[in-house]
Amino acid sequence: MTALPRLVLAAPSSNAGKTSIVTGLIAALTARGLTVSPHKVGPDYIDPGYHGLAAGRPGRNLDPWLVGEERIAPLFLRGALHPSPADVAVVEGVMGLFDGAAHPAVGPGFASTAHVARLLGAPVVLVVDAASQAHSVAALVHGFATFDPAIRVGGVVLNRVGSDRHEAILRGALAAAGVTVLGAVRRHEQLHTPSRHLGLIPAAERSAAATATVHRLGEVVGDGLDLDAVLAVARSAPPLHATPWEPTAEVSAVAGRPRIAVAGGAAFTFGYAENAELLAAAGAEVVTVDPLRDEALPAGTAGLVVGGGFPEVHAAELSANGSLRADVAALAARGAPVAAECAGLLYLARELDGLPMCGVLDVATAMSGRLTLGYREAEAAGPSVLAPAGTRVRGHEFHRTAAVPVAGATPAWRWGGGTEGFTSGGVHASYLHLNWAGSPELATRFATACAVRSEKVRAHR
Template identity: 80%
Template sequence: MSGVGRVPRIVLAAPSSNAGKTSIATGLIAALTARGLAVSPHKVGPDYIDPGYHGLAAGRPGRNLDPWLVGEERVAPLFLHGARSADLAVIEGVMGLFDGATHPSVEPGFSSTAHVAALLRAPVVLVVDASSQARSVAALVHGFATFDPAVRMGGVVLNRVGSDRHETILREALGAAGMPVLGAIRRLEQLHTPSRHLGLVPAAERSTEAVATVDRLAHVVADGVDLDAVLALARTAPPLSASPWDPAAEVEPVPGRPRVAVAGGPAFTFGYAENTELLAAAGAEVVVVDPLRDEALPEGTAGLVVGGGFPEVYAAELSANERLRADVGALAARGAPIAAECAGLLYLARELDGMPMCGVLDVRTAMSPRLTLGYRAAVAPSDSVLAPAGARVRGHEFHRTSAQPGAGATPAWQWSSAAPEGFVTGGVHASYLHLHWAGSPGMATRFVAAAARLPEGLLHAHR
């Protein structure tokens, strides 16, 4: 176990998306865990799906590191919080190494893998898709290694290598360029994970199949990557001067211990672990409700958080659970705080793809051919259970659905010159915007306080 600030760590990056980072990162985490090491898994950016595979491989939550969502100053503390009691940390990058936010308010490369690697002073391992190149790999890697002096390239893992001869050519070229090759992975079907309209299918939805996939990835990476060399590189990371993030230091605890239900299960897999930790630190008793299986909210529920996921895939099952839909509607009618993001908005709507949902919002939602994706700098137009009027937050959108109308009489957010977005009505705050509450921890205190104010007699009135 490493001391505070001294966690050995590496960042797995790539020249571009689709190089195989997630498969190799997951396999590496699983292979190192199989050695008896406590591995802390992390993901650069707002991705929810990859951390699910990381967490399955490591046996502890996969956590996100995103300067846009939480601020540069919180990246190292959040990393150290997630890596408590770990022997080392594996951080998977996002897109290409230097690809970051394109928002006009930040410099190019902000929130990129390179940015996070520099904040964490972590060596980078470049995962290169070698399927369509030979000696040119050395020029490619040389360019990435020298582009930014703040990024320390520690080695390369070659992915999708075609043959022994191909591997020899690649290793010789990189050796001449002075770049260590830490592993070579052949073109193998077991490195494939199924995908759909928003990326990989979440691990929580695949259950035993996902466990088998992670196990296969572990064996492939253990056979093709020099794990001792990876560990040695991770141990070259210098100590960090930051202190671990502490949710209790970020919020004001609310008395009364109100019960807050958080939607989970296969339909609602998108959420940041820190959001739940902040709710608990703010004084809530956090319980999980699975809208696919549970027919009622937990007794005494005084607040509900419904995050992101794939309700469109489970629309029929969600619609068929009429008792829980009625329970959610009754909770909203009593003025309880309900925070819904993206999938949560769809669940609260009148219908999704023509199938009845909770009917809390007079909104029709449906699948859309258009992907909406990007960072957003948003302002709250009015008071809500999450934020006071004028509050500024940073979030992201990621969906292939649309809502009609797109905003209520009192919207949830406004950004740039776009039309207002989302809904604030009673205690309900529903929006397509995903938020990492560590970036605005006061939201947890505000939400729990609203739950604590719900009169006790209303908690059981519909039983």
């Protein structure tokens, strides 16, 4: 049983300004001297980057589709207790409060913000975009507050308020409806976070600019919200009856401490913290390699993980780093385990938008005009360094690029009546994003393959 102050910030719909309000709230509370644990409902990688920048500790995802309902509270507590115990946890919702997975395998509202709030026993603060409404805000909030008796709306934050008069009208309408207003934030177009083809530009790519934006958001939200009232809502959450997730309990230990390189830097910013934690728990030494800057893989690399990101934005620089591309190709040619997803697939391909990549896969990839987005329930089409044939996983796709062909002679996954991805030797490459916390056996299998590879290398020295 853990008594942890916590709250979930949700909205009636997407584009209400949740990320700006949440990031600013985390920054404002951190500036007060509180340790804040940041979380994000759903599979999105970008928002947690801004949360982490504001909190000074990793932002973590909470997605029942990817990891299972039973792991949400344990994973939440893992984030709240590591690297140090937090004073308060702030969770950003996804889409509208009750919008969940559009998949036939689950019912309405699965993996929604409301679903996660129920699993955490957390009060909800509703962020309302008030730019185009006045008295109607009361009807809107009343509907959301009464729709599901299991969801407790602890207050409202009014966003994009136009003037003192506008704020007074909104507050009066909500007071008459018996709803607590926790604060109001005016329109600040200069704080707009730039976007591109897959949403916000990741914080890691904006560096100094992102830091300045987060700092300013903290000032604006700190001025506009009653932080004491917000903390009172968070402290009203009941004790959470769950045991923190522990990666060492999820994996089997391997011998030899194999060194596994994980791609990072501005081109590869998408990754779940739990994946690296599981590899480390299995006994691997996890090191980072930046394909934009490092000219070689770390000495003694036994395996490589290349996750998601935006290689299409950095294609010229990635292509220009020929020495690392050659090193990656040589590693794969020697049969070392290589796990790549989405951006990783693009990097391993023969080319990306006509520019040479690693050439591990005989695949051409390029930007397309079509967004591929959604949850997937997949089955391993054959054995690989990640999974035995027939293994079932839940993941998601999120990309505007296309690969030709879409699958190799030995595909990675099968779903929706077709196949996708590539397996060859020790390589597993696919567009499917996975949180290994939902299938920890993948981490054990990959770490084991790396340990075997490392031992073979030592034996032949």
